[in-house]
Amino acid sequence: MVWSASAVWRTAGVCLAMGLGAPSLAQEDLAERRGNEPVVWGPCPESYEGAECATVAMPLDHQHPRGETLPLFVARKLSGVPNAPQLWILDGGPGGSGEGLYLGQAERLAAVLPGVDLYFPAHRGTGNSAGLTCAGEELESPNGSELSPEEWPDCLAEVRARWGHKLAHFNVSQAAMDLGTLIERVRGRNQRVFLYGLSYGTYQAWRYLELFPRQADGVIQDSVVSPGELFVSRTDLEFDPAARGYAALCAQDAGCRARLGADPWARIQAISDRVAQGHCAESGFTRPLLRKSLAGMFMTWRLRVLSLAIPYRLERCAPADVQALRYFLSLYLEPFELYGFSQVLEANIDFSELWESPAPSPATLRQRAGSATFSLDWGVDRADISVQWPKYSSHSATRWPRVKVPLLMMNGTLDPMTSHASALVAARRYRAPNQTFVSFPHVGHSVGFNSPTTLPGAPNCGHLVTASFIQNPHAPPDTSCLAAMSPVPFDDRGAARIYFGAAFTSVWDNPAAP
Template sequence: GGAGGDGGSGAGGNGGGGGGGDAIAWTPCALVTDGDVKDAECANIPVPLHWDQPEGKAITFFVKRKLAATQPSRGQLWLLNGGPGYSGVDFEPIVPFLAGVDPTLDLYIPDHRGTGRSSRLGCADGETPESEEGSNLTDAEIAACLPAIEAELGDDIKGYSITNAARDVGETIARTRAPDGEVIVLGRSYGTIWGHRYLQLYPDQPTAAALTGLAVNSHLSNLEIWLNDLGQRYMTLCGADPSCSEKLGADPWATMTETLDAFDEGACPEVAALGYDRSLFQQAFARLLLVQWPHWSLMPALIYRLDRCSPADVAAFHHLEGILRAPLPEPPPPSQRLSSPVLRYNITLSELWADPPPSAAEVDAFLAEANIALGQMDDGVAIRERWPRYTPDAYAGQWATTSVPLLLLQGELDFVPSAVPEAVERHFTGPNQTFVMLPRAPHTLESPTRSGTSCDLEILLQFIADPEAPLDTSCTERILALDFSVDPTLSATLLGTEDAWEGDPGAERRAPPAPVAPSPEHARTIVRP
């Protein structure tokens, strides 16, 4: 495993004036990591490991930027990714689109400290292609790696905190912005926590900020419970849908619970013989809820098939099992290779865990009953006791006080419970601070409308163009209804038949379909909250 580099040192353009500090050396690099066309600029910026000890040890803060087509530009748009543990690489595909719709902004994509090319925290033994799950780092491998992590980093690991990551952004903005240039900061998912911490530290620096998929002041240790609750909400909507309720009855969540309980007790042994158990179903369903919308409707279809347990159903589960257990690609794609599970644990266990944390007994009781669970909460409970956690500072659990324009976007079917965005909405009530709930949208905010646009992007692009202009949010009334049919191509890939609910894979043997979206197994490495 380990991080591949793109960029490097050397002379490049200057940092465009700003608040002092040495000029940053920008060098030509590929916008798309591992690409050949040097159509962007990269910098490896030395920053203090601890910002409150500026003369102490330094680490690298990697930033990639795509300069505006129109120069001098109107300003900067910073894109803060989620996780915690993801690098900036996941934003690369959207940059050409953003640059096309708004050619006046320089786009900045940082790697959060401890990820990607920003002094990534890794585990050499667990990230070799020969190890369990190859370059992908399992929770068991992280636990085994802890002594090596502590030996290599010692107390330095305590510098990889949310506050220091927010200082990386604020201090680099101060060094690179033009004297009258705008600065808009966009954070998504965990990036809303990172972006909000930035607003606590630099309430007057940006022109505006957008936080989408809100997780501010929430406890990610509750993710398992959140996903199970979201599944219940989704299956309730299935019960209100004529086609879905025809298959699963008026209370599909009860049907799901009864089906999994019966399977636990020996029903449908043909599927159990393939290696399925309750925890594999829990994890498969959890991953479906973390990836994009079209996958969700697989969940009611799989429950329907497990309950019926016909030979065609067993054949569909056999096809899916091959995908669930397929080895991850080697070498791993950049989004996986540059992410850091070690950084994720460091921040989550230090600062985003419930206090007091759930006990092992509570976790076991939940997992015995749950229909949906990633199966990581018990790992977190076990590892937390041994992890060299840092002590959260005075900013943790507090609110930013800022008067800059804010766009706060949330999906109604986000796994983060509604109390979290509601608290954000109650706190930020200033002029041009707008909260928008997108009906039926998931954590990724996919919100296709009848006119073929995506409502979240419609609203976001308005805000970026002019953060002080009134927002037209009427697209929220045009978001498509939920569709419980499963895309035929997706179904063919995952179940071996184009009809996810009724098809027989054995009767449809033909040329293997072209690969589409990643399997739920691979999705785990792509999508974490």
Template sequence: MHRFGYAQRPRYAALGLAAAFAVLALAGCSNSGTPAAASGGAGKTAAVKRHYGRIVFDPCTLSSAYAAGTIAAQCATFKVPENHAAPNGRTIDLHIAWLPPTDESAVDDDPVFFLAGGPGQAATESWPLVDGAFREVRKHRSIVLVDQRGTGRSTPLTCRDAAGDSDGSQSEQAMLDHSVAAVERCAKSLKVDARYFTTTDAIADLDLVRTAIGAAKIDLVGVSYGTRVAQQYAGRYPQHTRAVVLDGVAPNELVLGSEHARNLDSALAAQFKLCQQTPACRARFGGEPREQLRRLMARLQAAPVEVDYRDPSTGEQLREKVTSGHVAMLTRMFSYAPEAASLLPLMLNEADQGRYAPLMSLSKMLGNQLSEELNYGMQLSVTCAEDADLFVADPADADTVLGDAMTKVLQAQCKVWPTGQRPKDFHAPFASPLPVLLLSGELDPVTPPRYGEQVLKHLPNGRHLILRGQGHGALRIGCTPKLLGQFIETANAKQLDARCLDALGYVPPFVSFNGWEP
């Protein structure tokens, strides 16, 4: 799903569950205090409180360093039981943002709940990057953003100390011991019971919010890990679910983290094939970037190299060892989006020629963004309860970019993390007559199209759209926003005219920093 939460030897620095389900650019959210439009639109101001059902909201704004402008919203805090089996016990606060319809002259009763990825991202922080994809949906429907417990402002479980970097000087066992100790310290410092921060607890929260706002049924749009949340909610509360969108599908049956290494290598093979098929790329790089990557990582695994680079956050000149883990981090995260993946042959060639500074700066930038936006403690609460005991070693991981470090380290960390329980049928396939629209990118390195096909088998009213040449996350691509709006309006995936997606193509590989050749 490196530097997120587990010890790394050089080969594995900056690799982990968080990165597998993160988007390449992550959003930030601010409750700026600037008066927001009462209708959710920009321009008008209102300081009055608004009610949605029995929840009272105050004006707020959502913003992101990676998205232009701000989004007017209504924000509230909603108390839920920490342990749903003890409803009269200790409570925790959920942070909720509500975006009323932009045209309130004709409002549909069923709101849309947006479910963020991760595990560890917050819905309110991710929303600014996807808001444009919902322009049709927002006309007549409310959008409800619930920061899942453990993320955003909903009692976040950050555990930043558990996500330390390695300079490559420690042994693998020493780094593992350091990581486990950091996780144990974080667990002991918590003022809440991390056993109750699982997906099952989260869907119970969502239904309490649904009840409080007075919605008989809701629509669910889940991305990446959010597709697990959506399937679990729709399976547990089908009577309260109208329609479901799954973007970057993670099947219920999937053990999160168990196939990341192989999925990435499969995606890289397809992405690097574009270089082999492009004469300029083949002439410049020899047409074998995967072998170049393999040699580069082996060389850095054996001997990390001191490199001078510019800190992407401060502009300060720094000196540090570049390791095979930095290469793996950049390779993985760039593979999420085709525009970034098109740079990989060039970046790997630069590093192979001994010019490591650009790679180091970009790796640090991505690592800093991810560690700030993803709550590693929440990831552990989800993974330890739902997946870690099901990890099975696979020899096929040995020769991959990521290797088998992630599952080994997560298993070690879960031994010291407060671990909850999953329902016995948690990993049963999502089988439902509900209308479901599934979206996959052809070159997705995390949730490949075969996952969508697997889930579709149990959905008689489902439809799976595969976007040619695309990576992880489809909501904003091409005409997908139009199709999303039509599906939410009609709740009929089979009737969608998706021929507009045929216009999507492949991003050619860069052969120089001036861009790709025409």
């Protein structure tokens, strides 16, 4: 069923969820007029090749629609099929703008989902949607393009000077209102609409379902954030359990076991302890740099083998290993393109909605990372600013919506960011007909993009299951691709050449001496 804009505003849940009273008739009339304004599509920035884009004015505060507005950017890649279903893809983070996602995955999605129009909205506060940035993000610091602990206080002062109390409107509820309002303006009559939430995008989708419970025809949740169960403040504790599971797979592979023994996890921990004591210092690795790079490589299906090979090379520490490891660090420490990602929005939402209560102290955050073997050091980098950042109140942060629309939830069993155990909480909660949870064995974060198969064209199994769901959300999704998942790789010639140098043909072995 398609809702009119005025009907959206009359929904009591919108007002209650945002902690405010009912909108006035004048607000309803204005919302109705805005809902009737056509969205004008035109050329896109260079990174959105093959798409058309639009910028739509949204209220800074949806409860005061006649007040200040901000621009909301959206790109779409049309299928060419009349009245095709729409798939709205919600990027992760929080802080993702959808730009990098479009650049890397739009073509692959279009190939798996022919006859589906793809939409990539930029969350308010990211990219071209009033992106929240600080001068420090442009610095070539040891953290690549990330703000360092020393840069965060100046960043906060800069953001406060620009936005003041309005910073509180860069929140999940307002972003969910942006999404529902924009969908209402863009969808055609009787045109089906689906959402695809990725990581933090699943959290935004839960809020959207609370405010717009019947607007979508189905919702796909990839790498599920369970409200009240998963907290970003615990990120530095979550990598080791998943990495330990991956090390157990290494022990079952003859080649990997030959390098790291019958207990690879214990071996990696012992190597990490040796590095902390100065072993192979000529490689450039310290223990903090080691745990952070291991966690970074662990994030993708293909590159996670490097999280095993790097400790192995550190232990051996032959001249060729030192060469390979220094080459790796020269790439790893290079500044990287943010593609519209906003670290400010990430902090603003995380500290207010995805943080434990009572909040962990800076010392606790540092201790969590310091005790880990694999960690992104997220808490270390934000330990001090986490107690200084202005918080906003959210009554929905730990609340689950009532979901009656078809729902597909997917999670990898070795996910270090949204753990399989926490995702299963959602699986137990949503068990109605047409609500399905699919586990992807040995897969890490983002199953849609990290679940390769041996099928022709090597499509990702997560995308195939998604395509099946969109085709018929009222039938069980086709999960037969799980039987065709690619074997977990424990060597990669291409990754070795890229990350260790052109002379290397194995992530483990050194080239023969000339």
